Amino acid sequence: MKVLYIAGWGRSGTTILDNILGGYDAVATAGELYYLWRRGLVQRRRCGCGKPLVDCAFWGGVLAVAYRGKPPAARQTAAVQRQSIRVRDTRRLSRGGFDAAAARYRDEVARLYAALGTVTGAELIVDSSKTPSGAAVLARCHNVEPYLLHMVRDPRAVAHSWTRATAQPDRRVPAQMRRHTTAASTATWVAWNVLVEDLARDSYSGRASRLRYEDFVANPRGTVEGLLGFAGVPATGSPFTGERTVELATNHTVSGNPGRFRTGAIELRPDDGWRSAQPRRRRLVSTALALPLLHRYGYPVQPRVPRPARAAGRRMAVTDVPAAT
Numbered sequence: 581m582k583v584l585y586i587a588g589w590g591r592s593g594t595t596i597l598d599n600i601l602g603g604y605d606a607v608a609t610a611g612e613l614y615y616l617w618r619r620g621l622v623q624r625r626r627c628g629c630g631k632p633l634v635d636c637a638f639w640g641g642v643l644a645v646a647y648r649g650k651p652p653a654a655r656q657t658a659a660v661q662r663q664s665i666r667v668r669d670t671r672r673l674s675r676g677g678f679d680a681a682a683a684r685y686r687d688e689v690a691r692l693y694a695a696l697g698t699v700t701g702a703e704l705i706v707d708s709s710k711t712p713s714g715a716a717v718l719a720r721c722h723n724v725e726p727y728l729l730h731m732v733r734d735p736r737a738v739a740h741s742w743t744r745a746t747a748q749p750d751r752r753v754p755a756q757m758r759r760h761t762t763a764a765s766t767a768t769w770v771a772w773n774v775l776v777e778d779l780a781r782d783s784y785s786g787r788a789s790r791l792r793y794e795d796f797v798a799n800p801r802g803t804v805e806g807l808l809g810f811a812g813v814p815a816t817g818s819p820f821t822g823e824r825t826v827e828l829a830t831n832h833t834v835s836g837n838p839g840r841f842r843t844g845a846i847e848l849r850p851d852d853g854w855r856s857a858q859p860r861r862r863r864l865v866s867t868a869l870a871l872p873l874l875h876r877y878g879y880p881v882q883p884r885v886p887r888p889a890r891a892a893g894r895r896m897a898v899t900d901v902p903a904a905t
């Protein structure tokens with residue numbers, strides 16, 4: 581069983597990439613599997629199909645196969661994640677430092693991956709949990725062939741996205757996604773990228789790939805097909821209807837960006853609104869904090885910003901939900 585883990589700080593296009601990959605014949609996606617217990621089973625948030633995850637027949641089937649009718653208590657598993665599978669635990673986990681509870685958690689996750697393969701018949705399971713600690717756990721799962729996709733996006737664009745109010749439709753009551761300040765988003769961007777780079781080198785040697793959001797949206801179809809080749813699965817049953825248009829079917833993803841509920845025809849286009857809408861001071865804060873990594877990922881210290889006369893028109897085109905995030 582092959583599992584492709586998508587890692588990286590949020591608002592980098594991981595959800596839409598995950599949903600597109602899930603459209604291919606040989607691939608099935610779980611969404612952000614890390615949140616199955618807390619958000620899906622305890623908080624009873626919605627599956628990608630729109631039903632509360634606890635009422636979704638797909639997940640009912642996966643859990644039955646994984647745990648043979650005796651699923652571990654979701655609250656307990658969520659508690660283990662909070663205690664031992666945090667971002668700060670990533671390095672310890674990648675070195676094999678699992679205590680008894682963390683080892684049980686790792687085995688629970690491995691059984692879930694296997695059950696996802698059995699139920700869907702897919703060759704490749706995608707887990708877009710993003711958090712580096714989840715990638716460290718996957719690398720240590722038995723009977724799994726792990727792959728890592730490190731996704732990065734210009735930290736100024738990411739920070740701008742996190743400062744905006746975004747509706748989160750996966751709860752029963754109206755809610756908004758959590759917001760982060762520019763400084764907090766960029767500091768986390770740096771910390772997570774460093775951790776994922778370490779994992780790619782130490783735990784996923786030869787099975788890790790890095791993808792920039794900007795390169796993905798510039799060439800969506802070619803990028804996705806390249807990724808399938810990297811994981812060694814065929815690109816049959818492509819959801820692409822053009823170079824940058826996809827037809828997405830209903831999915832059963834656990835958690836993720838609200839974009840996971842979108843089905844039907846979707847056109848992928850770069851979300852460049854931040855270039856004109858982000859206040860200059862915030863852009864400078866993000867640039868200063870991310871400076872050590874900007875060059876590494878090919879992002880200019882001074883991003884291209886439209887002239888003010890054009891900026892006014894562009895600002896009106898900014899949408900609430902990024903096109904490809």
Ligand SMILES: [Zn+2]
Nearest residue numbers: 627629636832
């Ligand atoms: Zn579902």
